[in-house]
Amino acid sequence: MELLEQIKQAGVVGCGGAGFPTHAKLNCKVDTFIVNGAECEPLLRTDRWLMRCRAAEIVAAAGLCGGAVGAGTIYIALKEHYTRAAEALEQAIRDQRSPVKLFRLQNFYPAGDEQALVLEVTGRVVPPAGIPLDAGAVVSNAATMSAVYDAVQGEAFTQKYLTVTGEVARPVILRVPVGTPLLECVEAAGGTALNEYRVLCGGPMMGKLYTMEEARRETVTKTTSGITVLPPDIPLVRERETPLRVTLRRARTACIQCSRCTDQCPRHLSGHPLRPHMIMRKLAYAGDIRDVLEDKDLLQAQLCSQCGVCEVYACPMGLQPRQVNVFVKGELARAGLRCERTGGVWTPEEARQWRKAPSRRMAVRLGVGKYYDYEIDTLLTPEVSRVRLPLKQHIGVPAVPEVKAGDTVVLGQRIAACPDGAMGAHISASIGGVVMAVDDAITIERGNI
Ligand code: SF4
Ligand code: SF4
Structure with a gap:
């Protein structure tokens, strides 16, 4: 069976984000294949663990997938301080005489955003509303490579590696069946001493937050990369639980138009015409958002990756341009308005090189800094x-x-x-x-x- 068919039969999807089916993603021809080992969400350790402990499998799968898409260059991109993972991968590359190379990234957020990664590795900007393919690259996550390797051995994608951290007795890496209840994962990590808590599925920047009641009904899916138990009184939880009407009222009344959200926005810095401060301004002046939906600045909200740099790191007023963009995107979708994919050559802002947001600072601002340096090395495989x-x-x-x-x-x-x-x-x-x-x-x- 050829590789893409093996991957399709195994049901492999991207483990790092929205879960794009991997056989469909690899059905193309590009010059560069990039394995995303950035794991840029603070607190998560799954990809680091996999790159260290399944290095040979990841290198082998990267070689196969790079070959399938016809890439002349195959990189595994990981942060420069992931030294143990880098050593394991280098050893595997030597052992296999693999054409795969390592690419070291600085420790910034969002280094693992596909578009940021393509820009870092190739120097090319993915065009606005485009995908890495438009810049001659395909990006696939390190955990996905681990699943691709298993697919080639004839194993269906049924088991998930994930980090369980935060307010648990014993932060761990778990390997559990897809479909395992989230709270069983928390128990496998020794449980929590908190009487009231929230469960974050994914990373603190972009993950989904659940109340205790909601978490009882949720299970691990093919895209779950981590679970974090959090106390309810930290900035991350307070901001996520702020009602939309309050967010919009604050945006209308308290934005001082300093434009720091735009200056720090990774998409703006990559050369895209996204300007969150202009979206805030237009929204403040509009009586009804429907009156300004076709405005070119509002349309650009669709270029927003929802990374959160603008609200967690940039805004001095504690406003939430990301949430505003989510609202605007919803209204645009309802009105059937789209920001069209644009061709041409796009040039990053010169300031991009010194405006990268440090990961640790993001974690501290979210109130999760105390979990940032956890050493998480233990793998558990609980019976479910x-x-x-x-x-x-x-x-x-x-x-x-x-x-x-x-x-x-x-x-x-x-x-x-x-x-x-x-x-x-x-x-x-x-x-x-x-x-x-x-x-x-x-x-x-x-x-x-
Ligand atoms: S969330 Fe904010 S910083 Fe991130 S892409 Fe959107 S506007 Fe830019
Ligand atoms: S950083 Fe905050 S205050 Fe400044 S323009 Fe953006 S939303 Fe307004």
Whole structure:
């Protein structure tokens, strides 16, 4: 079976972000293939652990994927202080006589944003509203390479490596079946001493925050890279839980138009015409947002990556330009307005080189600085008795169930399929057992089969 078909059959999707199906992403020709090992979200350690402990697998998969897309240059990009991961990868490259090279990044946020990474590695700007392919590159995450390696060995993508950190007794790396309840992961890390807490799924900059009640219903998906237990009284939680009407009222009344949000915006600094301070200004003057939706500055909100640098790091007034952009993007989508992909050559701002936001400072401002230096080396593989696998776990269409309640399934058996010709990924059983329910997810309970 050829590589892309092996990846498709295994149901591999990008582990680092929206979960783009990997077989579709690699179905192209480019000159540069980049493995994203930046892990730029503060607190997460999964990719670092994988690059150190599965270095040979990641190097092998990078070589295969780079070859599949016809890349003359294959990089694994990681931060310069990931020394143990770099040593392991260099050893694997030597052992395999691999053409893969390492690219060292400074410790800034968001180094792992695909567009920032392409710019760092190739010096090319991904055009506004474009994707790395438009700049002759494909970017895939280090954890995705680990899953690709397993796919080539005939293993379906059913197990997730993830970091569990924050207010837990023992921060760890877990390897758990997809569909494991989030709170079982917290328990596997020794549980928390907090009576009231929040659960952050993903990193502190862009992850999704859940209340305790919400977290009880959530499970690990193919895109879950980390779980952080947080106290409720830190800036990260306070800001995320601020109602939108309050955010918009503050934006209208307190913005001093200093333009620091624009000056620090990674997308603006890469040469894109995104100016968050202008979006704030236009919104403040508009009686109704619908009156200004077609304004060119508002349309540029679609170029926003939602990285959060503007609100966590830049704004001296504690405003939330990112949340404003999310609101504007929603209104633009409702009105059917799109910022069109633009050709041409784009040049980064000269100031970009000294305006990179330091990762540690971001963590401190969010109130999670105390977890920043945790050494997380231990891997645990807890036994999980029940999993709930959502049919839609990532970008694309939901998978269509191929099993019904009462069926017996074995580990790795396909239980839901992506329809022919659609963008999506197959789902396989992450434990062996009995199918208990099929609704918008497939629930399996472990059995002796
Ligand atoms: S979140 Fe803010 S800093 Fe990040 S891309 Fe959007 S406007 Fe720029
Ligand atoms: S940094 Fe804050 S105060 Fe300054 S222009 Fe941007 S939103 Fe307004």
